[in-house]
Amino acid sequence: MRRVIVSLIAALLCCGADWADVATPAPGPTQSIGFYSAGCLQGAQALPLDGPGYEAIRTSRNRYWGQPVTLEFITTLAEKMRAAGQAHLYIGDIGQPRGGPAPTGHASHQVGLDADIWFERQPGPRLAPVQRENAKLRSLVRADDGGIDDTVFSQQHVSLLKTAAEMPNLDRMFVNKWIKERLCHTATGDRRWLRKLVPWYGHDEHFHIRLYCPPGNPNCQPQADYPHDDGCGEALDLWFRKAPITPPVTSTPPKPYRPKLPAACTAVLKAP
Ligand SMILES: [Zn+2]
Numbered sequence: 001m002r003r004v005i006v007s008l009i010a011a012l013l014c015c016g017a018d019w020a021d022v023a024t025p026a027p028g029p030t031q032s033i034g035f036y037s038a039g040c041l042q043g044a045q046a047l048p049l050d051g052p053g054y055e056a057i058r059t060s061r062n063r064y065w066g067q068p069v070t071l072e073f074i075t076t077l078a079e080k081m082r083a084a085g086q087a088h089l090y091i092g093d094i095g096q097p098r099g100g101p102a103p104t105g106h107a108s109h110q111v112g113l114d115a116d117i118w119f120e121r122q123p124g125p126r127l128a129p130v131q132r133e134n135a136k137l138r139s140l141v142r143a144d145d146g147g148i149d150d151t152v153f154s155q156q157h158v159s160l161l162k163t164a165a166e167m168p169n170l171d172r173m174f175v176n177k178w179i180k181e182r183l184c185h186t187a188t189g190d191r192r193w194l195r196k197l198v199p200w201y202g203h204d205e206h207f208h209i210r211l212y213c214p215p216g217n218p219n220c221q222p223q224a225d226y227p228h229d230d231g232c233g234e235a236l237d238l239w240f241r242k243a244p245i246t247p248p249v250t251s252t253p254p255k256p257y258r259p260k261l262p263a264a265c266t267a268v269l270k271a272p
Contacts, residue, residue: 018269019100023062026098026271030067032111032213032220033099033268038259039221040268041099041112047071047091050126053082054089057118057132063102066094066112069169069214074115080163086156087123090135092116092206098268101259110259111220113171113213117164118206119157141178141204148182158183164209165193171223174200174208177239184232194230199239219264 019040030043044065049056054074056064071094078089094115096102101110108114120137127135140157142149161183165173177199187194200208213220227235 019096019098020103022096022098022269024097025065026268028271030112030217032067032113032217033264034111034219034262035221036108036111036114036210036223038101038261039099039111040261040265041065041067041095041110042268042271044095044097044099044112045071047074047094051075051078053078053080053086054091055126055132056091057127057135058092060133061093063093063096063109064091065097065099066115067211067214070094070113070115070209070211073167073169073209073211074117077117077160077164077167081160084159084163086160087121088126089160090118090120090137092118100261100265100269107259108208108210113211113220115209116206117160117209119152119160120205121154121156137205139204141176145178148178153182158186161197161207162187162193164207165196169211169214170196171210171212172196172198172226173210174198174203176200176202176204177236179204179207180231180236181240184230184236191230194232195226195228197231198226199231199236219262 025044026042028043030045031041033040033042045068047056047064047066049059049064074091081089093105093109095109095112099110099112118137119140120135138152140149140153141147161173161175164170173196175197180197180199183194183197213222
């Protein structure tokens, strides 16, 4: 019995449920505290659930909170895609109201600077609320993981990724190795944007944007740099030679994922 109580207390003190249970942001100026996969967010702002060129999906998860710079990135990208005549973007998880570890789905998304944008594109009207929870979200990769699914992949995806990669404030984006490989083989002209596309597990149904720590966030911990070439050589080949490889950019989350958060996050979690 004592052991059960101790583990219950440990679970409460640790992560997951407690961060997910807080429905509102912590007051105060917006501050990212800690690292993308071990941190929290004070003064989070909510992405409006509908905007020109985008709609948020799976909103019942209450993970549409982030840094203003992240919300601005999303709305600007959506505007650009709309101007290019593309269908709405489906915006998935950004972060919880106070950031922190989520009980499901991600190791990162903890400091308000990560966001998931889905590849699925459907012309026409916006989704009804119930559809947003269960939207059709197709993968760009074949079910046998043997390459790109060309019945889904289109030039719209290339344009979307290139546009996002060339926007300011973007540190990197995570995409499936097959997507990176396809772009490495087909991109012409200025290929510098390819550098921003970092291969990672999954990320075949959505891509993940990660922004730099914004100025004025002294407790936000930046991520180490990555190769300065287009990333189409050895860094990509590794993903095809042996998997899983040693993760090059962040750690694969152990399960359950229990990062040690900066001490300042306790106040963010407990703030009224
Ligand atoms: Zn993500």
